[in-house]
Amino acid sequence: MKETSNKYLITAILLGLAFHGSSIFFTLETTYDALIHLFFADHYANSWFEPWNYEWYTGFTVQSYPPLVHQSIALLSMIGGLKFGMFSVALIAIVLFVTGAYRFSLLITGNKTVAGYACVLAVFSSSFIETLHIFGQLPSIVGVSVLMHALPEIYLWLKTGKKWYLATSLSLIAVTVTSHHVTPIFGMVFFIFPLIGMVIMDVSREQVNTMKEVTFKIFLNTFFKLFKRILSFGMLSLVLIVGCIFPYWLNSKANPITQVPIPHGSRDNFLEITSSGLVFFLIPWGILLVLLPYIFYRYYSKRYLFFGLSVTICTILGTGGTTPIPLKMLGETAFNILTLDRFTLWASILSIPLMGEFAYRFTEGDLKARIQSKFGAVYHRIIGGILAGLMVFMVVFTMSLNYFRPSQPQKIKMLPIVNFLNQDDHDKWRFLTLGFGDQMAWLSAQTNAMTVDGNYHSARRLPELTTRPIERLENSKFKGVAGIGSLQQFLTTPEKYNLKYIFSNDKFYDPILYFCGWQRLRQLENGIMVWERLNIPPVSSILPKEDVAKWLKIHWGIMPFLTVLIAFILNIQMLWVNMLKTRIKSTPDFLKFPTKYHKFNRNVLRITHIWSLFLAIVVCYGIYLFYLKNDSQRSPENAIIAYYDALDFKEFEKAHSLIDPENQLPIAQYMLEISVTDGLLSSYAKMDAIATEITTHNDSTVSAKVTTQWITPLEKIEKIDYKSLSKRKGKWYLQPDDLNNDLPPDQLYANNATKYFNQGRRRITTEQTHHEDILKQPVLEVISAKLVQYDGSYAIIGEVQNIDNVPADVILKGTLYNDDNKELATYNAKYHVKHKLMPKESTSFRINFEGIAWSRTQDSIPDTFNPDEFTPVAFEEQPTKFNLQVAGNVSGSDLYKNVVLSAIDIKEETINGNLFNSGIQEITIPQLLITYYDTNKNMVWVDHLFVKEGVRQQRKQDFEYRILKNGQVKIINTNMDNIFVNGLPNDAIAGKIVPNRIENHSDAQLQKIDHPDFSYIKIEINTYIGSPN
Amino acid sequence: MQGIRTFIFLLGLILLSSFAVAQQNETRPPSILLTTQTDYEVGNAVVLEFTASEGEKPLLYCSNSYGSTLVEALLKNNVIQYKIPENITKKTGVVLWKLLQEKESVSGQFNLNPKAEVATIETYIGPPSIEAGETDYTMLVVIPTDSLDNPVPTNTKVNAKFQFLASEEKEAIFTKNLIAYKNIYSKRKSGRMLVSSESLGVNSKEFTIQVWAAIPTDFKISAKRPHNYADGNQVTTFATSVIKDKQDNVVSDGTFVTFFITTENGNILKTTGTTIKGIATSKMIHPDFKDTWNIKAYIDGMAESDTITLNYQSVIDDFDIAFTNKNRKILVGPLQSFMKQMIPDGLQVKLLIYKNNTLVDTITKTSFNGYVTFNLKPAVYQNGNYNFRVETAGIAKTFNNKKLW
Secondary structure: OOOOOOHHHHHHHHHHHHHHHHHHHHHHHHOOOHHHHHHHHHHHHHOOOOOEEOOOOOOEEHHHOOOHHHHHHHHHHHHHHHHHHHHHHHHHHHHHHHHHHHHHHHHHHOOHHHHHHHHHHHHOOHHHHHHHHHHOOHHHHHHHHHHHHHHHHHHHHHHHOOHHHHHHHHHHHHHHHHHOOHHHHHHHHHHHHHHHHHHHHHHHHHHOOOHHHOOHHHHHHHHHHHHHHHHHHHHHHHHHHHHHOHHHHHHHHHOOOOOOOOOOHHHOEOOOOHHHHHHHHHHHHOOHHHHHHHHHHHHOOHHHHHHHHHHHHHHHHOOEOOOOHHHHHHHHHHHHHOOOHHHHHHHHHHHHHHHHHHHHHHHHOHHHHHHHHHHOHHHHHHHHHHHHHHHHHHHHHHHHHHHHOOOOOOOOOOHHHHHHHHHHHHHHOEEEEEOOOOHHHHHHHHOOOOEOOOOOHHHOOOHHHHOOOOOOOOOHHHHHHHHHHHHHHHHHOHHHHOEEEEEEOOHHHHHHHHHOOOEEEEEOOOOOEEEEOOOOOOOOOOOOOOOOOHHHHHHHHHHHHHHHHHHHHHHHHHHHHHHHOOOOOOOOHHHHOOOOOOOOOHHHHHHHHHHHHHHHHHHHHHHHHHHHHHOOOOOHHHHHHHHHHHHHOOOHHHHHHOEOHHHOOOHHHHHHHHHOOOOHHHHOOEEEEEEEEEEEEOOOEEEEEEEEEEEOOOOEEEEEEEEEEEEEOOEEEEOOOOOOOOOOOOOOOOOOOOOOOOOOOOOOOOOOOOHHHOOOOOOEEEEEEEEEEEOOEEEEEEEEEEOOOOOEEEEEEEEEEOOOOOEEEEEEOOOOOOOEEOOOOEEEEEEEOOHHHEOOOOOOOOOOOOOOOOOOOOHHHOOOEEEEEEEEEEOOOOOOOOEEEEEEEEOOOEEEEEEEEOOOOOEOEEEEEEEEEOOOOOEEEEEEEEOOOOEOOOOEEEEEEEOOOOOOEEEEEOOOOOEEEOOEEHHHHHHHHOOOOOOOHHHHHOEEOOOOOOOEEEEEEEEEOOOOO | OHHHHHHHHHHHHHHHHHHHHHHHHHOOOOOOEOOOOOEEEOOOOOEEEEEOOOOOOOEEEEEEOOEEEEEOOEEEOOEEEEEOOHHHHOOOEEEEEEEEOOOOOOEEEEEEEOOOOOOEEEEEEEOOEEEOOOOOEEEEEEEEEOOOOOEOOOOOEEEEEEEEOOEEEEEEEEOEOOEEEEEEEOOOOOEEEEEEEEEOOEEOOOEEEEEEOOOEOOEOEEEEOOOOEEOOOOEEEEEEOOOEEOOOOEOOOOOEEEEEEEOOOOOEEEEEEEEEOOEEEEEEEOOOOOEEEEEEEEEOOOEEEEEEEEEEEEOOOOOOEEEEOOOOEEEEOOOEOOOOOEOOOOOEEEEEEEEOOEEEEEEEEEOEOOEEEEEOOOOOOOOEEEEEEEEEOOEEEEEEEEEEO
16 A cells, blocks of 8 residues: 555644744744753854853853753854754754654554644644743753654564664654753653553553453563563663763762752642743643543543553643642652643643544544534534634734733843943953843853853852842842842942943842942943943953863763764654655554544543533633722722732823822823822832721722832832722722922022043053053041941941042942951941042941851851841851951042931931932932931941932922831940051051041031930931933 | 804994993083173174084073073084074073083173163153142152163163143152152142153153142131021022132032031031032021021031021911811911912921820821811711811911811
């Protein structure tokens, strides 16, 4: 019999290439993972055999991820660049997946038409679409596709015992291993074990007449008969799994993953966090959800029994934290390391053959006959239409998910950043990106400059990162206090990492950058703001690396392609035969066990109906709940939540629509009132939680206490508002707040100020340091400094003055020692200091010693992350001495000093006052530094307050500060011997410029307070200008 | 046997003869230096000549402070010559040499002396800014070098030239240990000093030293205001006299001055300014109630001003309060200023609400067109008797037992 081409397969390949091949150009670059793989590929393209990469995480090894896909991209990039390589590999992956789905389906069903149906449907499988177009997991796709190709070969080896098949199956397993490490390991469990079971069933079946006659005894006997083949295959593939990526296993052993678990959506409770449920359960299952009863019915038939078990386990594991079972099955460690969505992916791939089978039986098989005979032809068509419609809907929905809910920021033009890093030796320092999303990997691929961040968290080694449940520093705002806290630590002590430049694509981070002592350099033409920090040494030219043996490097560089080459040579012949039908070959054994589709089980049809009805009800109920929650004016609570949400997302029109229409507040006026309020809360805060408490109630009026939690870059803010709401025509509306009517006295006014500009390099030259162009470091004087302990934590407090004639950027670095002069901790002043000082200006400061400051951090970092919460435990770790290094550098930016303390009212527990902005810039975030003094006017503590609202020009802004309650400060050391300014002793250098300093000069001007522990305070004001003009 | 003996004998002869040859070699006379000159001017060719011994051409090892090298011999008329390479003769200093013969190696040294010419002048100066007052200094370092980049001979004269304000000075300094240097002390005046240097007719480029004023001395302050009413709206401007250092130089622009204001009840307010041409100005909004301010300015640790006193008169002596709409609408005003004009918008009015003599709520509003209205919602303030207190512009009015219904 002459074999005919399988037109379904050809259709599927063409469809797959046309559909996915054209859409990857619009999706792949915005996926989560694709650009990470691109970065790895860039590494191989530049240094194929050297596994150490300096660019991320102060160095890591690429032997931490199987290399085949990366190396393929790298090889292809030699032809047409990295992105060409990536898209080419993606196209190959698509073809591999479609053909793999065909061969796997053929193996399972033994029917070419059914397999054809299956591979056409696999093209539109929502789990495949999601993995490729939303997650961009190329290695995973290649791995599982090649595994599907390997399955028929394994079957034939076990069934026939021909050594040729052993070779082909092992060669394909090897390719799977080098492209993705997790796939073959779990593939063994979920794909190959059930397959072995199926082979034994088939062999047993041959010994008897019907499937029913296969008893456990026969099964066991067959198992022992085939045991040698199974064992040989198992052992050899184990050798391959270990051997092919041996350097990977060696590296995993040498550098075990110390990372604390990073939350992942696939581990959520999908009923609670519905967005995770959508992405990690509903989308990958898609249309298969409807077919679940059929899938289980078929896979639990005798021949496929083991596949039934496998699908069940995968399904359950894929439900993540919805049920406690996955956690119990996997154990704490594996549960927290693995992303569980891969189990759903495998379950859906296991279901592909049966999806094809169902479609076949539905369109031209016995199911069609049964439905038509029972319900009529019209019903069959309607059901067909609904199923097809659902399928198309899932495809369109999945493909467009990134359009409606972008997982990534807008595409950033990298060229200006790459140019910036290349010019003027900027790549001699490390950089950090903020708000770039996964595009940071693409930036890293294009430049040689190094970053402290990175995008492959399994490979990082800095304890500052591995002890934190954050993916990347650059998106830390999504990780709450832990994220912002970790970022602050890097921003406060950047010299430790030679971190000088920050590219910010998100103005959310601006205040923290400013208050940590960074300054704006300029905005690049792509809109990215460059921030820099002064006094950072460049990266040393020789960097540490963890070297591995030469043979491991060669193994890593050669093995992946070797496996591909061998697999190609071994399988190419079969491919040609299969595809071109050049010669007639014997039918493979698995085609000898076709299923007869003559009578569709009535109960399965019934259960499928009931199940579909159940699903429809669940979906409708879900939509109803969604409506209830989102009908913003149904209840006062809804109205308040909707109003705050609208404000949070700056949807002012929506917010205005919730304002009581009887107030006749026009939208223009409303916008004007909203837009004049700038500040930490209105411009830099993200709402974290909202709680409403209805205090008084009658039918039409309600007043509510609204407690909102906001994450700001500086601190977590709790705000309590009192809102009143009215009910009009069954809808709840909010009453507008009163306006501040403060009227500035002047329409136009002038302000003179001294401005500075530092030329930097006066001559265009690449000479490193032209000594004439170097400015003298401004001389600073530490007026007082002491080591104190307050509320369990240690701090260095004091006062520093710029005694030079030029403005200075001040960096204070404190180190603590114990009695044996052992260094215990070192840290910089964060925001308890004015980082920019005019000539003769002084500031109070406080250096905190946060968790990572201490040398023995590992054992003492608290479980719940709070950067301010740290106390050394061991007695010998108690600091008794300190060293203070102060560095001044000339800086002309952020020198706005026109803010006035215009009124103050001291009460027992609080200080109320007004700030008045007398200058010509709008103050975005005013900060108060409050210094406490004892009865003898000795400085004892420094505290701060960020005023939540900004201050407009010539306007007043009130503030309320809560005086510290428990005020016992223990002064440990007041010795000022070890204080150095620009590397010179403080006393000597200060004595030269201010030989006759008036000690305690402005002590007479301290504010008296009534407090058991403190007697005086001093208030200093620091300002952040969000948009200087 | 005979044959073997002969063989051993012959072998012995051969062995002996080989010794003889070796001995002959040892006795060969060593090469002797013919060149007598030991001092050369740098840059000139240096050739060392030795007597040749039987066609042998040993290597010459020579080293200077840059490094060492081997020189090959050139045999000429039974004299072997060594041409010292240029990279050695271009550098001043001592050159040690050694002839690498097998025994009795000959060694010696010669000097390469600097040229008495200056081709370039390397100049360093720092710090680039100093303080006036004849105590702070910057250091000028001049390194004249010849065309081969060698330092010139010791005691070569260098003229250091300074221009400062009206004066132009010139001072001779001499090189020693390769460099010539001078500490340049500041004068009493602040300003900009230009420095250059000259040696043997070659001039350096220009260098700039900024001489800043020294630390400030005490100064005076003054205040300017549109009127002396406490309207909470106008702005008083404080200014310092021209702040100078003890040498009468105006302090550098940007010097930070803090004005402390002590109010009547002992609270400390604060405003700051930076100097331009020695004068720092700073603004303060008027208080919204009658007050007396004592103002004193400081430059922390260095200088302070005299104290001035400002009085602010109350603008509002009295105001009306009207209760309407079941006492739930409280209208405060008209709030009139000193000329009976409506007070500018933004005056704070506080309403304190007491029930059973406990404070229930404080509502703060700002005036608009001279009035403030408080609406007490029935949903929030239930029917009953309340005490109210209205505070504004330092005046408080109390209403007891007002009934809301």
